[in-house]
Amino acid sequence: MGAASCSHEAPERPRESCCDAYLQDLGLGLGSEGSTGSRPAASPRAGPSRPSREPHGSEMGTLHVDGVGRASRRTTVMGGRSLHQQTGFFVYEGKLKEAEWLTVAVEKMWKYIERAIEKLLKEDITALIKDEVPMMNSFQFSKCNFGNQSPNFGPMKVRAKDNCVELLIDMHWTASGSEIEVTVGKMKLGMKDIKLNGPILLVFCPLMGELPITGGMSITFPDPPELTWNWTGLGKALAVDVIRKGIVHAIFQTLVVPSRVYVDIAGLASNRHEEMRVETFRSPAPIGALHFAVLEARNLPAADFGFTGKGSSDPYVIVKIGNCSFQTKCQAKTLDPVWGPAHSCDLLVYHMEQHIFVEVWDSDMVTSDDLLGHVEKKGKRPTVADFVEKSEKETWWTLKTESGSEENPPQIKLRCFFREVPEVDRIEAIPVNCNKRCGLVEVAGHSKLRPKTCSLCGSSFAKTWDQLCCGGTPVAQGQECRKCNFRCCATCLSNRRPAAGILRICLREGLVPRGDAADGVILGVKFENEMLWSKSSYKPHYVDESGRSEAQKWIRNLCARFDKASISKCLGMKPDKIQEVLDMSIPEVKQGESDLLQQEPVIWDHALHFLVRNPHSEISATVIYKGKSAKVERNVAILSGKKLATAKKAALRLVGNGKTKMQPQAFSDSGTLACDSNLMEATWTLDLDSKHTADVFVEVSLTPLESFY
Incomplete structure (x- = not known):
């Protein structure tokens, strides 16, 4: 009798994508809730286990979870949560040669890319330079030839999350043979030997389940790139630092995060797709804020030498991320300065791969300041993820200095905290405090021991003429800590206060004078000493309707885009009168057509994000309107007290019914504000002159930031 054969068939394996299988093989597979985890051990019935594939470092890149490699995954941040759990991104870090395809592709498309760059310089960059620098209102790029040398790319990182894919690629461009000429009035300046180095970020979003697959693509620099050139001709003979700074500032303001160039591939803007609104991708929200504290430094190099030969420095620290920066107070004559937790700032973070520039400078009264050193990690500036x-x-x-390695290298002590958006329904102001967190009180009485300068900015509290000669312009009295001999001026009490939340203002659309609509309108919003600008507006696509007058076509298109209340306010007509105009014959309408066609719709679809340091019941901002007909500044209300009053009444009712432990004083007007993540619609009416007005329709939302105490 033959031996009985028995076989166990492996159960059918659930279908998985190639990406999922690859992640599982690397030990980074996703569980049912999206968390990282390893594959269960194979059971006897499951058949032979699948051999693992470990990519060789010299041949392939490395798969990361937000920049943390598989062999060194850390859970040291935010209560034991990894960077993946905070941001939800998978990161693939490629090698240098893996980006050669992009270098070759750009080389073949270079003549077309040159035209796009030339158009960007001659239109957007030129307009911004004219607005920002008054003495350069005649500035022009008269000649643009970038040579035949296209940029080189690599290495790169690929990040993916939800309906978004990002390519972060190092770009190195030496434009040999380039010839660029700029004109300021009758003065012509030449530019050559242009060099541009830095990481560039390509974002494909939103991803869709139909062609063209991606709804749009954005191009931006997460950090200010290294941009240099040499002047030729008249520019070589003259001191033209103002022109150089104006060009660099305009380029950075246009292309550095949070600004970006967005290409609307799927026409989201024209279709007004409510589920995939174009401003979400054109100006995405920050992922959080980084609270950054400069504590102290030691062993700094000496930059100033006296008659005795003993060196010293007057150090201060500058922290930069994107287009934002922060500067500490200058500490006089010391190589081991101490600042403390009070010298801190909050910086909006849009990308975990943004580099943070921490530099220590020596302050000089006569000559330019000297760089004492900067923070590096493996030869590069550390990223947000590193901090x-x-x-x-x-x-x-450790600070990198010009002298290189030293026996006792200079160092700086820093502390940071990544602040997310918590699930709470109110936003509370965080007061300025001393280094020991004793608490500040109002300045009262006279004391000779009281500091004569602000402990944060160094401004003088002097009142007498002798004190003014030594200390400069006096500042308003603020608060002090009588235990620590710490004193803060009134300006720093407001401007140096830790951020309490993020304010989002979305400029949707508006009604502006017809001449301004044709050329485009740029809006600027200034909130708590921070100024942000929108892109230029554009006109919507009209629905062509034959058999109607221009006024009737215009009103019908208004009705398709705006609510009746806004149209009624704009035209100064009641809704029934508007319908009456639409029903009129063409000859009847033409009699009053000139009065109706004074405004025309425009679209911005651009979101601006601000840090809120001083929340209260009446938040306002300054709006700058730049159009062909006028350039004006107007104050507008961002949030009114009605919403706060409603929140107060609701809280009092809940407290009275015993349904919550929330105290009614939590909604006091002094530093606490009820917030709602839902969008609040508002209309800003700007008086341009005695005859013309502009109406801007906006959406406002206010979200709190996580406390760091």
Whole structure:
């Protein structure tokens, strides 16, 4: 009798994508809730286990979870949560040669890319330079030839999350043979040997389940790139630093995060797709804020030498991320300065791969300031992810200096905290405090021991003429800590206060004078000493209707875009009168057509994001209107007290019914504000002159930031 054969068939394996299988093989597979985890061990019935594939470092890139490699995955941030759990991104870090395809592709498309760059310089960059620098209102790029040398790319990182794919690629461009000429009045300046180096970010979003697959593509620099050139001709003989700074500032303001160039591939803007609104991708929201504290430094190099030969420095620290920067107070004559937790700032973060520039400078009265050193990690400026990995820890960072290695290298102690958006329904102001967190009180009485300058900005509290000669312009009295001999001026009490939340203002659309609509309108919003600008507006696509007058076509298109209340306010007509005009014959309408066609719809679809440091019941901002007909500044209300009053009544009712432990004083007007993540619609009416007005329709939302105490 033959031996009985018995076989166990493996159960059918659930279908998985190639990406999922690859992640599982690397030990980074997703569980049912999207968390990282390893594959269960194979059971006897499951058949032979699938051999693992470990990519070789010299041949393939490395798969990361937000920049943290598989072999060194950390959970040291934010209560033990990894960077993946915070941001939800998978990151693939490629090698240098893996980006050669992009270098070759750009080389073949270079003559077309040159035209796009030339158009950007001659239109957007030129307009911004004229607005920002009054003495350059005649500035023009008269000649643009970028040579035959296209940029080189690599290495790169690929990040993916939800309906978004990002390519972060190092770009190196030496434009040999380039010839660019700029004109300021009758003066012509030449530019050559242009060099542009830095990471560039390509974002494909939103991803769709139909052609063209991606709804749009944006191009931006997460950090200010290294941009240099040499002047030729008259520019070589003259001191033209103002022109150089104006060009660099305009380019950075147009292309550095949060600004970006967005290409609407699927026509989201024209279709007004409510589920995939174009401003979400054209000007995405920050992922959080980084609270950054400069504590102290040691072993700094000496930059100033006296008659005795003993060196010293007057150090201060500058922290930069994107287009935002922060500067500490200058500490006089010391190589081991101490600042403390009070010298801190909050910086909006849009990308975990943004680099943070931390530089220590020596202040000089006569000559230009000297760079004492800057923070590096493996030869590069550390990223947000590098700092977040050491979140909440006081960490010493070695400063890179010109002299190189030293026996006792200079160091700086920093502390940071990544602040997310918590699930709470109110926003509370965080007061300025001393280094020991004793609490500040109002300045009262006279004391000779009281500091004569602000502990944060160094401004003088002097009142007498002798004190003014030594200390400069006096500032208003603020608050002080009588235990620590710490004093803060009134300006720093407001401007240096830690951020309490994020304010989002979305400029949707508006009605402006017809001449302004044709050329485009740029809006600027100034909130708590921060100024942000929108892109230029554009006209919507009209629905062509034959058999109607121009006024009737215009009103019908208004009705398709705006609510009746806004149209009625704009035209100064009641809704029934508007319908009456639409029903009139063409000859009847033409009699009053000139009065109706004074405004025309325009679209911005651009969101601006601000840090809120001083929340209260009446938040306002300054709006700058730049159009062909006028350039004006007007104050507008962002949030009114009605919403706060409603929140107060609701809180009092709940407290009275015993349904919540919330105290009614939590909604006091002094520093606490009820907030709602839902969008609040508002209309800003701007008086341009005695005859013309502009109506801007906006959406406002206010979200709190996580406390760091």
